[in-house]
Amino acid sequence: MNTKNILVAPLNWGLGHATRCVPLIRELIKYGYTPILASDGNALNLLKKEFPELTALELPSYEIEYAKKAKNFKWKLLKNSPKTINAITEERKLVKKWCKEFDLAGIISDNRLGVYNKKTPSVIITHQLQVLSGKTTWISSKIHQRFIKKFNECWVPDFEKKPNLTGKLGHLKNPSFSIKYLGPLSRLNIQKAEKKYDLMIILSGPEPQRTLLENLLLQKINLLDKKILFVKGIVNDKQVITEIEDITLYNFMTSTEIEKAFNESDVILCRSGYTTIMDLVKLNKKAFLIPTPGQTEQEYLARRLKKNGHFPYSKQEDFEVEMLHEIDLYKPFLTSEKELNWKQLFVLFERE
Incomplete structure (x- = not known):
C-alpha cells in the first residue's frame, strides 16, 4: 500500500x-x-x-x-x-x-x-x-x-x-x-431531489465586496414571492441558520449540504467565479451571474457565457430582481464528460 x-x-x-x-x-x-x-x-x-x-x-x-x-x-x-x-x-x-x-x-x-x-x-x-x-x-x-x-x-x-x-x-x-x-473540477454531483427552493443565492469572495453584495441582495429579494435559500459564504466555527419569512439564511454549508441544496434549488444566483461556474456546469443548473466589481476575469467569464447563450449576468450596481426572469432564455452548458x-x-x- x-x-x-x-x-x-x-x-x-x-x-x-x-x-x-x-x-x-x-x-x-x-x-x-x-x-x-x-x-x-x-x-x-x-x-x-x-x-x-x-x-x-x-x-x-x-x-x-x-x-x-x-x-x-x-x-x-x-x-x-x-x-x-x-x-x-x-x-x-x-x-x-x-x-x-x-x-x-x-x-x-x-x-x-x-x-x-x-x-x-x-x-x-x-x-x-x-x-x-x-x-x-x-x-x-x-x-x-x-x-x-x-x-x-x-x-x-x-x-x-x-x-x-x-x-x-x-x-x-x-x-x-x-x-x-x-x-x-467540482466537488458536487447530481442527485435526485425534490424541489425545495425557487432560488438559491450563494456568495463567496474576499471582503468588502462579499458584504456589499449580501446587503444589496437582502434589500432586493424581499420583493420576490419565492422560497429562497441564502448561503453567505462566511466560514465560522459554528453554523448559524436564520429564517426570515420565506428566506433561509446560512453563514456557510459543508460540501454535502451544498450539494443537496444545489440539487433542491430551481435556479442559482451567484458570482461568476470560475469554481462556481464549474459547479453549475457539473450540475446542469440554470443561473444568474453577478461578477465581482473590478475583477476582470469574472467579468470576462460572465460576458463570454452570456454571449454563448448559457447564463445571463448583470453588473452589481445595475442588478434588479426582475432580471432573474431572463434565466429561462438561456440554456445550461452541457458537457460530454470523459x-x-x-x-x-x-x-x-x-x-x-
Missing part, C-alpha cells in the same frame, strides 16, 4: 480554490496517498471541516483585499503586492522545510506561486494561463507564466478543445510549459 505524502495548498482568495481541491484530495486518498493540507484563513478552515482527519498546516496570507470601488481594484492589488511577494518568499522557505519534515512525494499548489520545490515533483493548478488585467494583461500574463514554468506540470480544470469554459484565459496558442487539461484518469495523472508522484 502506498502512503506517500502529498502537500495540497490552495490559495485563500474566496473559497473557490479550496473547494475545487476537495475532489482532488478525495482522489489522492482513494489512490492510497496521504494528503497534507496547507493554506490560510477561510480556505484552510473549509478544508479542515471537510477533512478533519488530515494534517493541516498554516501558510502566510497573500493579504488580498478588494477595493470598495471597482476602478480602485488594480491599485489596491498593486499596493498590497509587497505583502504578496513576501508571502510567496515565506511559503517557499516553509515548503522546503516541510519537504524534509514530511518526506513529501509531491506538491499540488492551486494558484499559490511559492508552493513548489525543485527536488520534489510540483504541480500548479490554474485556469489563468493569461491573467486579464486590462491594458496590463500582457505583463501580468508574462509574470504569471514565469511562475508556472517553475512547476513540473500545470493542470488546467477545463476542456482542452471547444466548447470550453475559460476561452483565452485557460488556452494558449504556443505554451512553453507542460499543460494537462482535467475537465471541470472520466478523468486520476491514476495516470498521479504518475508524476511515483518517480523515484
Whole structure:
C-alpha cells in the first residue's frame, strides 16, 4: 500500500480554490496517498471541516483585499503586492522545510506561486494561463507564466478543445510549459431531489465586496414571492441558520449540504467565479451571474457565457430582481464528460 505524502495548498482568495481541491484530495486518498493540507484563513478552515482527519498546516496570507470601488481594484492589488511577494518568499522557505519534515512525494499548489520545490515533483493548478488585467494583461500574463514554468506540470480544470469554459484565459496558442487539461473540477454531483427552493443565492469572495453584495441582495429579494435559500459564504466555527419569512439564511454549508441544496434549488444566483461556474456546469443548473466589481476575469467569464447563450449576468450596481426572469432564455452548458484518469495523472508522484 502506498502512503506517500502529498502537500495540497490552495490559495485563500474566496473559497473557490479550496473547494475545487476537495475532489482532488478525495482522489489522492482513494489512490492510497496521504494528503497534507496547507493554506490560510477561510480556505484552510473549509478544508479542515471537510477533512478533519488530515494534517493541516498554516501558510502566510497573500493579504488580498478588494477595493470598495471597482476602478480602485488594480491599485489596491498593486499596493498590497509587497505583502504578496513576501508571502510567496515565506511559503517557499516553509515548503522546503516541510519537504524534509514530511518526506513529501509531491506538491499540488492551486494558484499559490511559492508552493513548489525543485527536488520534489510540483504541480500548479490554474485556469489563468493569461491573467486579464486590462491594458496590463500582457505583463501580468508574462509574470504569471514565469511562475508556472517553475512547476513540473500545470493542470488546467477545463476542456482542452471547444466548447470550453475559460476561452483565452485557460488556452494558449504556443505554451512553453507542460499543460494537462482535467475537465471541470467540482466537488458536487447530481442527485435526485425534490424541489425545495425557487432560488438559491450563494456568495463567496474576499471582503468588502462579499458584504456589499449580501446587503444589496437582502434589500432586493424581499420583493420576490419565492422560497429562497441564502448561503453567505462566511466560514465560522459554528453554523448559524436564520429564517426570515420565506428566506433561509446560512453563514456557510459543508460540501454535502451544498450539494443537496444545489440539487433542491430551481435556479442559482451567484458570482461568476470560475469554481462556481464549474459547479453549475457539473450540475446542469440554470443561473444568474453577478461578477465581482473590478475583477476582470469574472467579468470576462460572465460576458463570454452570456454571449454563448448559457447564463445571463448583470453588473452589481445595475442588478434588479426582475432580471432573474431572463434565466429561462438561456440554456445550461452541457458537457460530454470523459472520466478523468486520476491514476495516470498521479504518475508524476511515483518517480523515484
